[in-house]
Amino acid sequence: MLENASFQQEMFEQIHKKEIFDRVKSYAYNYMDTVGDRNAFPTDEAIKALDIFDEPLPQIPIAPDEILRWLHEYGSPATVAQTGGRYFGFVNGSSVPVALGAKWLADVWDQNAALYVMSPIVSQLEYICEKWVVELLTLPLGTAAGFVGGTSTATLCGLAAGRNELLKRLGWDANADGLFGAPNLRVIMSDRAHATVFKALGLLGLGRKRVELVPTDSQGRIIADTMPQLDDRCLVIAQAGNVNSGAFDPIDEICDRAQVAGAWVHIDGAFGLWAAGSRTKKHLTRGIEKADSWSVDAHKTLNAPYDCGLILCKHREVLLSALQATASYILNSDRRDGMQYTLDMSRRSRVVELWATLKCLGKEGVEELVDRLCSHAERFAQDLRSAGFRILNDVVFNQVLVAGNTPELTQATLENIQKSGECWCGGAIWNGELVIRISVCSWATTAADVERSVAAFVKARNVEVL
Ligand SMILES: Cc1ncc(COP(=O)(O)O)c(C=O)c1O
Structure with missing residues (x-):
């Protein structure tokens, strides 16, 4: 009974002191401020560090500070930078700030x-x-x-x-x-x-x-x-x-x-x-x-x-x-x-x-967002074509399918891009051929992100697998 009372008191304190939430806020702000510069996909080192989570179920309560610190120190570096401007994997969107x-x-x-x-x-x-x-x-x-x-x-x-x-x-x-x-x-x-x-x-x-x-x-x-x-x-x-x-x-x-x-x-x-x-x-x-x-x-x-x-x-x-x-x-x-x-x-x-x-976007904002995603996709296609890549789809919306001149070159480019951290794209088989998929799906993607990502494609094609 006494134990229950002290447990409840601890929970009330956590709620009322706000320290937990202040800490979360500062971690979250740090993430927001750095996500644009992060590797689009976590480094090998960040992924290795996730081993720390593989521990036995705690037998006693762990302090809130420690729990949140783990998420910040080990969790956050192992996220994909989906809310940045250079993540083009799957069809994964970002989030509008006020909605967050x-x-x-x-x-x-x-x-x-x-x-x-x-x-x-x-x-x-x-x-x-x-x-x-x-x-x-x-x-x-x-x-x-x-x-x-x-x-x-x-x-x-x-x-x-x-x-x-x-x-x-x-x-x-x-x-x-x-x-x-x-x-x-x-x-x-x-x-x-x-x-x-x-x-x-x-x-x-x-x-x-x-x-x-x-x-x-x-x-x-x-x-x-x-x-x-x-x-x-x-x-x-x-x-x-x-x-x-x-x-x-x-x-x-x-x-x-x-x-x-x-x-x-x-x-x-x-x-x-x-x-x-x-x-x-x-x-x-x-x-x-x-x-x-x-x-x-x-x-x-x-x-x-x-x-x-x-x-x-x-x-x-x-x-x-x-x-x-x-x-x-x-x-x-x-x-x-x-x-x-x-x-x-x-x-x-x-x-x-x-x-x-x-409410934040309104009808006009939705239209602007859709059009912007699509025009970035068109720009991708144009610039990659100029750089000697093949574009295998008619770019009617936000998706671009890219290939090199040989399957080996496409494979090497894909692997190198994924390892580079410069941007992230997935692969798929399209009409029997390996392709690199670009899905422009984030409001945060800028023309500079597209330019930097195209440069990453060119660099990735020109090197042996990293
Ligand atoms: C055409 C289409 N249908 C269904 C899905 C699955 O959607 P969800 O992942 O939201 O379940 C996707 C996901 O990309 C999709 O592109």
């Missing part, structure tokens, strides 16, 4: 976003962000949004809604009766769909392999003319932004075919759907409003802090029905109860950062 500030505040609030009664403020911001995102992306009025960790989960939710609705129209209640004995559905998409789409299909009992794959062109776009005959058993999945080339499927044409047939269309627009917010890029998303559901990440192109994704669904009741969970203790309200729109019950209040990002 909002996240700090929301972390102090420590709200559970499941229900209105758990957090009226979070419920209100979810309601607002749903409206704002629907307007920004020019989706049909009344489209519902669920706030999830990322596009993987969003896609799972969207496809669950689509699966259930198609089966319902065929007289089958998948929610109640599962899939045993259910009418067969067909899934139509291309083999250029993102890996997480295949994962969702596996999880939903639709099968990773039962898909009818539609041929694609050299950019990875579905060739609409070669789509099979669609019917009302079809779940059609298109993408707004291929993870490698950035190419957009011909969404308008695909949706037209699907609508006539009574099929459901889901669009994976993890990073590309934000093109709808730019007057110069909007044409890429032509026809998106005709789809039934969409997945998109705010932590990518929009630069909201991790993790922040959205499932958007034109048919609110269908989404709610797929994700329903009830119990006598779950107090639903006549306001927005966030858990009805997502897989999770308990969730952090990620919408606080999304709201701050949208």
Whole structure:
């Protein structure tokens, strides 16, 4: 009993003295001030130093100072400098400063976003962000949004809604009766769909392999003319932004075919759907409003802090029905109860950062951000081409695929870049060939960062593997 009392006293002291938080602030400021000059990927030495974390579970409490010092001294040097301007790996966005500030505040609030009664403020911001995102992306009025960790989960939710609705129209209640004995559905998409789409299909009992794959062109776009005959058993999945080339499927044409047939269309627009917010890029998303559901990440192109994704669904009741969970203790309200729109019950209040990002950028700021990322990508392509590299995609958005004149040269360039710390890019196989992927995804990237990174490419090509 005495021990419990002293434990609680210690916690109260930690909260009230603010020393912990002052320390965190100074470590965080140090990180912010140095991230622009850091190696884009940690040094071997920083990674080796992580061994210190491999210790037995402490048997006694450890002082807060010591815990935070470890994170600062050993953790921070082993981060990738994703919030700097020279990280071009995967499709990883940075974070808008005020959104990060909002996240700090929301972390102090420590709200559970499941229900209105758990957090009226979070419920209100979810309601607002749903409206704002629907307007920004020019989706049909009344489209519902669920706030999830990322596009993987969003896609799972969207496809669950689509699966259930198609089966319902065929007289089958998948929610109640599962899939045993259910009418067969067909899934139509291309083999250029993102890996997480295949994962969702596996999880939903639709099968990773039962898909009818539609041929694609050299950019990875579905060739609409070669789509099979669609019917009302079809779940059609298109993408707004291929993870490698950035190419957009011909969404308008695909949706037209699907609508006539009574099929459901889901669009994976993890990073590309934000093109709808730019007057110069909007044409890429032509026809998106005709789809039934969409997945998109705010932590990518929009630069909201991790993790922040959205499932958007034109048919609110269908989404709610797929994700329903009830119990006598779950107090639903006549306001927005966030858990009805997502897989999770308990969730952090990620919408606080999304709201701050949208309010800070506004429509104009989103457009400016999208356009800037795309123009840096174009600049990359231009300068690398001038330096003798081959660019293997049409740079329509923020992705650039680069190769040297031989596979060996591409491999050596990639390895050298990754080791140099000057910038960081990943690799992929594109149309059978190794490529270096550049994804311009951070508001912090400047023209000087692009120039410095191009110089790093040239240097990396000209040396033996480091
Ligand atoms: C097209 C596409 N779909 C899905 C995903 C997965 O998104 P997340 O990592 O947010 O789950 C990505 C990630 O880059 C992507 O580019």
